Amino acid sequence: MIYEGPIYRPPSEANSLLIQATVGCPHNKCTFCMVYKNGPKFRIRPVEEIKGDMDEAAVLGNRVKTLFFPAGNTIIMKTDDLVNICEYARVKFPNLERITVYGSSQYINKKSVDDLKRLAKAGLTRIHVGLESGDSVILERVKKGSTPEIHVEAGLKLKEAGIELSEYVVLGLGGKERTKEHVSETLAVLNKIDPDYVRLRTFMPKINTPMLEDVREGRFEVLTPHEVLDEIRRLIEGLDVTSIVASDHYTNYVYVDGKLPGDRELMLSVIEGALKNDESQFRPFIIGRE
Numbered sequence: 001m002i003y004e005g006p007i008y009r010p011p012s013e014a015n016s017l018l019i020q021a022t023v024g025c026p027h028n029k030c031t032f033c034m035v036y037k038n039g040p041k042f043r044i045r046p047v048e049e050i051k052g053d054m055d056e057a058a059v060l061g062n063r064v065k066t067l068f069f070p071a072g073n074t075i076i077m078k079t080d081d082l083v084n085i086c087e088y089a090r091v092k093f094p095n096l097e098r099i100t101v102y103g104s105s106q107y108i109n110k111k112s113v114d115d116l117k118r119l120a121k122a123g124l125t126r127i128h129v130g131l132e133s134g135d136s137v138i139l140e141r142v143k144k145g146s147t148p149e150i151h152v153e154a155g156l157k158l159k160e161a162g163i164e165l166s167e168y169v170v171l172g173l174g175g176k177e178r179t180k181e182h183v184s185e186t187l188a189v190l191n192k193i194d195p196d197y198v199r200l201r202t203f204m205p206k207i208n209t210p211m212l213e214d215v216r217e218g219r220f221e222v223l224t225p226h227e228v229l230d231e232i233r234r235l236i237e238g239l240d241v242t243s244i245v246a247s248d249h250y251t252n253y254v255y256v257d258g259k260l261p262g263d264r265e266l267m268l269s270v271i272e273g274a275l276k277n278d279e280s281q282f283r284p285f286i287i288g289r290e
Contacts, residue, residue, distance in 0.1 A: 001053040005040045009068050010128050010166070010199075011248045013100060016066040017093070019053050021045055021085060025072030027104060029143040031210040032132075032173070032203065034288070036072055044077055050085050054092045064093040068100050075103030075127060079115040086122035100126040105146045105154035116161030126164035126196075129154065134189030135181045138174045142211070148189050155193030165195040171231050171252075172203035176221040183231055187238040194241045202228055202251040206288040225253045225282035226275060232256060233271045236264060253282045 004023045009016065024042035025035070036042075050069075057064070067089050074082070086099055101124065108116075108127065133139055134148050146154075158165045167190065174182035190198060203222065205212040214220035223231070232254075236245065239260055245267065246257045254274040258267045 001056050002049065005071065006035050007070050008035055008072075009070060010100075010102075012166070012199075012246075013066065013068040016068040016098075016100070017057055017060065017064045018068050018070055019050060019057065019085075019089075020071060021050050021069040021074045021077060021082075021101070022071050026076055026107070027073065027145045029145060030130075030132075031142045031214075032170070032206065034206040034209050037208060042072075044081075047081050047084055051088050054085075054089060058092045061093070062095045065095055066098040066100070067093065067096060070102070072102055073104055073107050074101035076107045076110070079111060079118060082124070083118055083122040086119065086124050090123045096123070098125040099123045100128065103127040103129055104144075105129055105131075105151045108154040108157060109150060111157075113157050113160050116157055116163060120162045124163060126166060127158060128166045128199075129168065131167040131186070131189065132170045133173050133182050134186035135174060135178060136185070138178055138182055142173065148185065151189050152192045155189075155195060159193070159195075164197070165193070166197040166199055167193065167195040168199045168201060169235070170201045170203050171228050172223040176223060176227070179223065179227065179231060183234045183238070187235065190243070191238075191240045195243050198235075198239070198241070198243045198245045199249075200232065200235075200245070200247040200252060200256070201249045202253065204251045204286055204288045212287065222285065225279045228253055229271055229275050233268060233275075236260075236267050236271065239264075251288075 003020050022044050024040050026042045028036050090096055131151055132144055136148055155165055169186055205215045215222060241260050244259050247255055256267050256270050
């Protein structure tokens with residue numbers, strides 16, 4: 001099988017077969033992300049190449065239960081082509097239960113609901129979307145390429161189409177200056193969408209990114225562990241959704257997961273317990289290298 005450039009996948013896809021469908025990221029401007037900054041240039045692999053990789057992986061046969069199509073924004077593929085490879089995957093891997101991709105909201109919105117329904121019928125089960133924040137100021141500062149309105153439109157389209165939606169929130173992305181707005185506006189977006197999953201990440205400045213320079217030069221103040229935990233607490237308290245919440249990432253200070261609304265008090269008790277610990281007991285400040 002052929003892999004080109006960085007190959008990233010969500011932690012929830014740890015056991016998935018990875019068949020690369022696109023290379024790089026078509027946006028590649030987010031100031032907090034280092035993944036594709038040094039290339040390669042974004043391109044969509046030919047369908048026949050993608051199918052060839054699936055032919056090679058077919059020796060795994062019935063063992064393949066989940067499949068993830070990297071790289072950064074595979075949802076940008078032409079609908080016909082993405083339908084084609086999803087249908088082919090279901091033939092090659094008869095026990096396939098889930099097909100997933102990354103997709104930014106602005107690229108999801110290039111597709112109609114009917115397009116997305118076709119993808120769902122072809123087997124596309126879940127899309128991982130980087131919401132990051134619902135605050136328009138933060139989204140503009142980090143050059144996300146989306147607005148709160150774009151995020152809501154994309155999320156509601158996916159729900160109407162019957163495709164599972166994982167929304168990623170980056171705790172601390174507003175720094176000390178906009179922590180209040182980061183939480184309140186993110187809640188506003190999530191409560192409008194009611195995604196299947198809300199996945200929490202904690203902001204960690206990465207090498208070779210503009211945000212690391214902002215941190216080093218004092219233009220951005222990183223939250224302390226307790227301040228991050230307080231953001232989680234405010235999110236959990238304010239979420240009016242039926243989502244699964246997961247903090248399944250190494251950047252986080254505490255593992256919080258559950259299904260809302262039923263597990264709200266349990267998750268809040270975990271956070272309250274963590275807040276009783278001295279901040280010295282949490283991981284130190286780290287500059288990310290991957």
